[in-house]
Amino acid sequence: MNWTDERVETLKKLWAEGLSASQIAAQLGGVSRNAVIGKVHRLKLSSRGRATSQRTRQKKPPQPGTTTTRRPRNTRPMTATVGATALQAQFEEEPVARTYLQPVGNVVVPISRKLELTQLTEMTCKWPNGDPLSDDFSFCGNEAGESGPYCGYHSRLAYQPASERRRSR
Structure with missing residues:
Protein backbone atom coordinates (compact mmCIF):
# COMPACT_ATOMS: atom_id res chain seq x y z
CA MET A 1 0.00 0.00 0.00
CA ASN A 2 1.40 3.40 -0.99
CA TRP A 3 0.88 6.49 1.10
CA THR A 4 -0.43 9.05 -1.32
CA ASP A 5 -0.51 12.74 -0.47
CA GLU A 6 -4.28 12.54 -0.16
CA ARG A 7 -4.15 9.61 2.29
CA VAL A 8 -1.44 11.33 4.36
CA GLU A 9 -3.57 14.47 4.62
CA THR A 10 -6.56 12.36 5.66
CA LEU A 11 -4.36 10.64 8.26
CA LYS A 12 -3.17 13.98 9.64
CA LYS A 13 -6.73 15.30 9.83
CA LEU A 14 -8.10 12.21 11.57
CA TRP A 15 -5.12 12.09 13.95
CA ALA A 16 -5.65 15.74 14.90
CA GLU A 17 -9.32 15.00 15.56
CA ILE A 37 1.12 4.13 13.96
CA GLY A 38 4.33 3.81 11.95
CA LYS A 39 3.33 6.61 9.57
CA VAL A 40 2.31 8.85 12.49
CA HIS A 41 5.76 8.39 14.04
CA ARG A 42 7.54 9.02 10.73
CA LEU A 43 5.52 12.19 10.27
CA LYS A 44 6.23 13.13 13.92
CA LEU A 45 2.58 13.80 14.71
CA SER A 46 2.99 13.44 18.46
CA SER A 47 0.63 16.17 19.61
CA ARG A 48 -2.99 15.53 18.88
CA GLY A 49 -6.41 16.74 19.81
CA ARG A 50 -8.79 14.96 22.08
CA ALA A 51 -11.78 13.04 20.80
CA THR A 52 -14.96 14.68 21.98
CA SER A 53 -17.38 12.39 23.66
CA GLN A 54 -21.11 12.60 23.17
CA ARG A 55 -21.62 13.31 26.83
CA THR A 56 -19.93 16.56 27.73
CA ARG A 57 -19.81 17.64 31.31
CA GLN A 58 -21.80 20.69 32.18
CA LYS A 59 -20.12 22.95 34.66
CA LYS A 60 -22.20 23.69 37.70
CA PRO A 61 -21.60 27.00 39.39
CA PRO A 62 -20.08 26.56 42.86
CA GLN A 63 -22.47 26.96 45.72
CA PRO A 64 -21.94 29.97 47.94
CA GLY A 65 -19.62 29.30 50.85
CA THR A 66 -17.79 26.37 49.20
CA THR A 67 -14.38 26.30 47.62
CA THR A 68 -13.36 23.91 44.93
CA THR A 69 -9.85 22.85 44.08
CA ARG A 70 -9.12 21.27 40.78
CA ARG A 71 -6.15 19.32 39.66
CA PRO A 72 -5.01 19.39 36.05
CA ARG A 73 -6.47 16.79 33.71
CA ASN A 74 -4.55 13.61 32.99
CA THR A 75 -2.75 13.64 36.32
CA ARG A 76 -3.00 11.26 39.20
CA PRO A 77 -2.56 12.12 42.85
CA MET A 78 0.78 10.77 44.04
CA THR A 79 1.89 10.27 47.59
CA ALA A 80 5.17 11.96 48.33
CA THR A 81 7.78 10.00 50.20
CA VAL A 82 10.99 11.27 51.66
CA GLY A 83 13.89 8.84 51.80
CA ALA A 84 13.74 5.10 52.10
CA THR A 85 10.51 4.66 54.01
CA ALA A 86 10.52 0.89 53.59
CA LEU A 87 13.48 0.69 55.92
CA GLN A 88 11.67 2.73 58.55
CA ALA A 89 8.79 0.28 58.88
CA GLN A 90 8.58 -1.38 62.24
CA PHE A 91 7.52 -5.00 62.23
CA GLU A 92 6.55 -7.03 65.21
CA GLU A 93 7.76 -10.54 64.67
CA GLU A 94 7.47 -13.58 66.75
CA PRO A 95 10.61 -15.66 67.05
CA VAL A 96 10.69 -18.52 64.60
CA ALA A 97 10.99 -21.90 66.20
CA ARG A 98 13.85 -23.70 64.50
CA THR A 99 14.51 -27.37 64.78
CA TYR A 100 18.03 -28.57 64.62
CA LEU A 101 18.79 -32.11 63.62
CA GLN A 102 21.01 -33.84 66.08
CA PRO A 103 23.30 -36.41 64.52
CA VAL A 104 22.53 -39.97 65.43
CA GLY A 105 24.96 -41.33 67.99
CA ASN A 106 27.88 -43.48 66.92
CA VAL A 107 28.18 -41.92 63.47
CA VAL A 108 31.54 -42.79 62.10
CA VAL A 109 32.88 -40.60 59.33
CA PRO A 110 35.06 -42.75 57.15
CA ILE A 111 38.62 -41.70 56.59
CA SER A 112 38.99 -40.68 52.99
CA ARG A 113 41.48 -42.55 50.85
CA LYS A 114 41.98 -39.34 48.81
CA LEU A 115 41.94 -40.91 45.37
CA GLU A 116 42.37 -39.00 42.12
CA LEU A 117 39.93 -39.29 39.23
CA THR A 118 42.13 -41.76 37.37
CA GLN A 119 42.27 -44.07 40.41
CA LEU A 120 38.50 -44.52 40.76
CA THR A 121 36.86 -47.85 39.87
CA GLU A 122 33.29 -49.09 39.81
CA MET A 123 33.62 -50.23 43.42
CA THR A 124 35.07 -47.01 44.94
CA CYS A 125 33.14 -44.10 46.47
CA LYS A 126 33.02 -41.13 44.14
CA TRP A 127 32.16 -38.49 46.77
CA PRO A 128 34.20 -35.32 46.00
CA ASN A 129 36.34 -33.75 48.72
CA GLY A 130 37.20 -30.07 48.44
CA ASP A 131 37.24 -27.64 45.55
CA PRO A 132 37.74 -29.19 42.11
CA LEU A 133 39.93 -26.24 41.10
CA SER A 134 42.39 -26.67 44.01
CA ASP A 135 45.44 -28.90 44.01
CA ASP A 136 44.33 -30.96 47.03
CA PHE A 137 41.00 -32.05 45.44
CA SER A 138 40.27 -35.77 45.79
CA PHE A 139 37.52 -38.39 46.04
CA CYS A 140 36.54 -40.46 49.08
CA GLY A 141 37.65 -43.73 47.52
CA ASN A 142 36.19 -46.05 50.19
CA GLU A 143 34.38 -49.19 49.11
CA ALA A 144 31.05 -48.47 47.48
CA GLY A 145 28.33 -51.06 47.71
CA GLU A 146 26.17 -52.42 44.93
CA SER A 147 23.57 -49.72 45.58
CA GLY A 148 25.31 -46.76 43.95
CA PRO A 149 28.40 -44.63 43.45
CA TYR A 150 28.92 -43.76 47.14
CA CYS A 151 29.97 -45.57 50.30
CA GLY A 152 27.36 -46.11 53.02
CA TYR A 153 28.10 -42.83 54.82
CA HIS A 154 28.01 -40.66 51.72
CA SER A 155 24.89 -42.45 50.43
CA ARG A 156 23.04 -41.35 53.57
CA LEU A 157 24.15 -37.76 52.93
CA ALA A 158 23.27 -37.80 49.24
CA TYR A 159 19.96 -39.65 49.37
CA GLN A 160 17.83 -38.20 52.16
CA PRO A 161 14.14 -39.05 52.36
CA ALA A 162 11.87 -36.16 51.38
CA SER A 163 10.20 -36.12 54.80
CA GLU A 164 13.52 -35.38 56.53
CA ARG A 165 14.37 -32.64 54.03
CA ARG A 166 11.02 -30.96 54.77
CA ARG A 167 11.64 -31.16 58.50
CA SER A 168 15.01 -29.45 58.28
CA ARG A 169 13.63 -26.33 56.55
Whole structure:
Protein backbone atom coordinates (compact mmCIF):
# COMPACT_ATOMS: atom_id res chain seq x y z
CA MET A 1 0.00 0.00 0.00
CA ASN A 2 1.40 3.40 -0.99
CA TRP A 3 0.88 6.49 1.10
CA THR A 4 -0.43 9.05 -1.32
CA ASP A 5 -0.51 12.74 -0.47
CA GLU A 6 -4.28 12.54 -0.16
CA ARG A 7 -4.15 9.61 2.29
CA VAL A 8 -1.44 11.33 4.36
CA GLU A 9 -3.57 14.47 4.62
CA THR A 10 -6.56 12.36 5.66
CA LEU A 11 -4.36 10.64 8.26
CA LYS A 12 -3.17 13.98 9.64
CA LYS A 13 -6.73 15.30 9.83
CA LEU A 14 -8.10 12.21 11.57
CA TRP A 15 -5.12 12.09 13.95
CA ALA A 16 -5.65 15.74 14.90
CA GLU A 17 -9.32 15.00 15.56
CA GLY A 18 -8.23 12.45 18.13
CA LEU A 19 -9.25 9.22 16.44
CA SER A 20 -7.38 6.09 17.45
CA ALA A 21 -5.00 4.32 15.07
CA SER A 22 -7.53 1.50 14.67
CA GLN A 23 -10.30 3.93 13.76
CA ILE A 24 -8.06 5.71 11.27
CA ALA A 25 -7.05 2.41 9.68
CA ALA A 26 -10.70 1.44 9.31
CA GLN A 27 -11.56 4.75 7.64
CA LEU A 28 -8.59 4.70 5.29
CA GLY A 29 -9.11 1.06 4.39
CA GLY A 30 -6.41 -1.29 3.13
CA VAL A 31 -4.04 -0.34 5.92
CA SER A 32 -3.36 -1.86 9.34
CA ARG A 33 -3.35 -0.16 12.70
CA ASN A 34 0.41 -0.70 12.95
CA ALA A 35 0.94 0.94 9.55
CA VAL A 36 -0.96 3.99 10.77
CA ILE A 37 1.12 4.13 13.96
CA GLY A 38 4.33 3.81 11.95
CA LYS A 39 3.33 6.61 9.57
CA VAL A 40 2.31 8.85 12.49
CA HIS A 41 5.76 8.39 14.04
CA ARG A 42 7.54 9.02 10.73
CA LEU A 43 5.52 12.19 10.27
CA LYS A 44 6.23 13.13 13.92
CA LEU A 45 2.58 13.80 14.71
CA SER A 46 2.99 13.44 18.46
CA SER A 47 0.63 16.17 19.61
CA ARG A 48 -2.99 15.53 18.88
CA GLY A 49 -6.41 16.74 19.81
CA ARG A 50 -8.79 14.96 22.08
CA ALA A 51 -11.78 13.04 20.80
CA THR A 52 -14.96 14.68 21.98
CA SER A 53 -17.38 12.39 23.66
CA GLN A 54 -21.11 12.60 23.17
CA ARG A 55 -21.62 13.31 26.83
CA THR A 56 -19.93 16.56 27.73
CA ARG A 57 -19.81 17.64 31.31
CA GLN A 58 -21.80 20.69 32.18
CA LYS A 59 -20.12 22.95 34.66
CA LYS A 60 -22.20 23.69 37.70
CA PRO A 61 -21.60 27.00 39.39
CA PRO A 62 -20.08 26.56 42.86
CA GLN A 63 -22.47 26.96 45.72
CA PRO A 64 -21.94 29.97 47.94
CA GLY A 65 -19.62 29.30 50.85
CA THR A 66 -17.79 26.37 49.20
CA THR A 67 -14.38 26.30 47.62
CA THR A 68 -13.36 23.91 44.93
CA THR A 69 -9.85 22.85 44.08
CA ARG A 70 -9.12 21.27 40.78
CA ARG A 71 -6.15 19.32 39.66
CA PRO A 72 -5.01 19.39 36.05
CA ARG A 73 -6.47 16.79 33.71
CA ASN A 74 -4.55 13.61 32.99
CA THR A 75 -2.75 13.64 36.32
CA ARG A 76 -3.00 11.26 39.20
CA PRO A 77 -2.56 12.12 42.85
CA MET A 78 0.78 10.77 44.04
CA THR A 79 1.89 10.27 47.59
CA ALA A 80 5.17 11.96 48.33
CA THR A 81 7.78 10.00 50.20
CA VAL A 82 10.99 11.27 51.66
CA GLY A 83 13.89 8.84 51.80
CA ALA A 84 13.74 5.10 52.10
CA THR A 85 10.51 4.66 54.01
CA ALA A 86 10.52 0.89 53.59
CA LEU A 87 13.48 0.69 55.92
CA GLN A 88 11.67 2.73 58.55
CA ALA A 89 8.79 0.28 58.88
CA GLN A 90 8.58 -1.38 62.24
CA PHE A 91 7.52 -5.00 62.23
CA GLU A 92 6.55 -7.03 65.21
CA GLU A 93 7.76 -10.54 64.67
CA GLU A 94 7.47 -13.58 66.75
CA PRO A 95 10.61 -15.66 67.05
CA VAL A 96 10.69 -18.52 64.60
CA ALA A 97 10.99 -21.90 66.20
CA ARG A 98 13.85 -23.70 64.50
CA THR A 99 14.51 -27.37 64.78
CA TYR A 100 18.03 -28.57 64.62
CA LEU A 101 18.79 -32.11 63.62
CA GLN A 102 21.01 -33.84 66.08
CA PRO A 103 23.30 -36.41 64.52
CA VAL A 104 22.53 -39.97 65.43
CA GLY A 105 24.96 -41.33 67.99
CA ASN A 106 27.88 -43.48 66.92
CA VAL A 107 28.18 -41.92 63.47
CA VAL A 108 31.54 -42.79 62.10
CA VAL A 109 32.88 -40.60 59.33
CA PRO A 110 35.06 -42.75 57.15
CA ILE A 111 38.62 -41.70 56.59
CA SER A 112 38.99 -40.68 52.99
CA ARG A 113 41.48 -42.55 50.85
CA LYS A 114 41.98 -39.34 48.81
CA LEU A 115 41.94 -40.91 45.37
CA GLU A 116 42.37 -39.00 42.12
CA LEU A 117 39.93 -39.29 39.23
CA THR A 118 42.13 -41.76 37.37
CA GLN A 119 42.27 -44.07 40.41
CA LEU A 120 38.50 -44.52 40.76
CA THR A 121 36.86 -47.85 39.87
CA GLU A 122 33.29 -49.09 39.81
CA MET A 123 33.62 -50.23 43.42
CA THR A 124 35.07 -47.01 44.94
CA CYS A 125 33.14 -44.10 46.47
CA LYS A 126 33.02 -41.13 44.14
CA TRP A 127 32.16 -38.49 46.77
CA PRO A 128 34.20 -35.32 46.00
CA ASN A 129 36.34 -33.75 48.72
CA GLY A 130 37.20 -30.07 48.44
CA ASP A 131 37.24 -27.64 45.55
CA PRO A 132 37.74 -29.19 42.11
CA LEU A 133 39.93 -26.24 41.10
CA SER A 134 42.39 -26.67 44.01
CA ASP A 135 45.44 -28.90 44.01
CA ASP A 136 44.33 -30.96 47.03
CA PHE A 137 41.00 -32.05 45.44
CA SER A 138 40.27 -35.77 45.79
CA PHE A 139 37.52 -38.39 46.04
CA CYS A 140 36.54 -40.46 49.08
CA GLY A 141 37.65 -43.73 47.52
CA ASN A 142 36.19 -46.05 50.19
CA GLU A 143 34.38 -49.19 49.11
CA ALA A 144 31.05 -48.47 47.48
CA GLY A 145 28.33 -51.06 47.71
CA GLU A 146 26.17 -52.42 44.93
CA SER A 147 23.57 -49.72 45.58
CA GLY A 148 25.31 -46.76 43.95
CA PRO A 149 28.40 -44.63 43.45
CA TYR A 150 28.92 -43.76 47.14
CA CYS A 151 29.97 -45.57 50.30
CA GLY A 152 27.36 -46.11 53.02
CA TYR A 153 28.10 -42.83 54.82
CA HIS A 154 28.01 -40.66 51.72
CA SER A 155 24.89 -42.45 50.43
CA ARG A 156 23.04 -41.35 53.57
CA LEU A 157 24.15 -37.76 52.93
CA ALA A 158 23.27 -37.80 49.24
CA TYR A 159 19.96 -39.65 49.37
CA GLN A 160 17.83 -38.20 52.16
CA PRO A 161 14.14 -39.05 52.36
CA ALA A 162 11.87 -36.16 51.38
CA SER A 163 10.20 -36.12 54.80
CA GLU A 164 13.52 -35.38 56.53
CA ARG A 165 14.37 -32.64 54.03
CA ARG A 166 11.02 -30.96 54.77
CA ARG A 167 11.64 -31.16 58.50
CA SER A 168 15.01 -29.45 58.28
CA ARG A 169 13.63 -26.33 56.55
